[in-house]
Amino acid sequence: METRISKHLELAEMIRSSTAKRLGISNMPTEAHINNMKIWAKYIFEPIRNHFGRPIYVSSGYRGRALNLVTKGASRTSQHSTGEAGDIDMDGTEITNAEIFEFIRQNLDFDQLIWEFGDDKNPDWVHVSYEATEGVFQRKEVLRGIKVNGEPKYIPYK
Ligand SMILES: [Zn+2]
Numbered sequence: 001m002e003t004r005i006s007k008h009l010e011l012a013e014m015i016r017s018s019t020a021k022r023l024g025i026s027n028m029p030t031e032a033h034i035n036n037m038k039i040w041a042k043y044i045f046e047p048i049r050n051h052f053g054r055p056i057y058v059s060s061g062y063r064g065r066a067l068n069l070v071t072k073g074a075s076r077t078s079q080h081s082t083g084e085a086g087d088i089d090m091d092g093t094e095i096t097n098a099e100i101f102e103f104i105r106q107n108l109d110f111d112q113l114i115w116e117f118g119d120d121k122n123p124d125w126v127h128v129s130y131e132a133t134e135g136v137f138q139r140k141e142v143l144r145g146i147k148v149n150g151e152p153k154y155i156p157y158k
Helices: 011-015 018-023 031-052 065-070 078-082 097-107
Strands: 004-006 058-060 085-088 112-116 125-129 141-148 151-156
Touching (some): 004 011, 011 031, 031 097, 097 112
Parallel strands (some): 112 141
Antiparallel strands (some): 058 085, 112 125, 141 151
């Protein structure tokens, strides 16, 4: 089995999930989903990695259907279950999540980009997806996740 998604991204970084392990859920992707991850890596991850020139941390990548069902916000983030989305979290590094968000927003083609919670200065993490189906346009939808009475809600960004 292939263990590398792209030059700087290992399959392990995309599929690890403590939730899956805790619940005894398999999170192994299909070949088709691995191919989707490669496309995500080519158009999203590697351009970010190359721009900043240092490790980029994926906090949640692939979440197979079984895992996605038990995680919150499944419908909004279902592209995780096909290998077309990843969450990036740079907390504890010299790069902020806000910098990652702005770089993607201004420079990359993407399907959906989300400033996930946090505050006006920095999101808790950045969700970014790339539509892998050939011939389907990237929506370039930019959203912000907020909490309303403790419930997640997504609104247009600015
Ligand atoms: Zn996400």
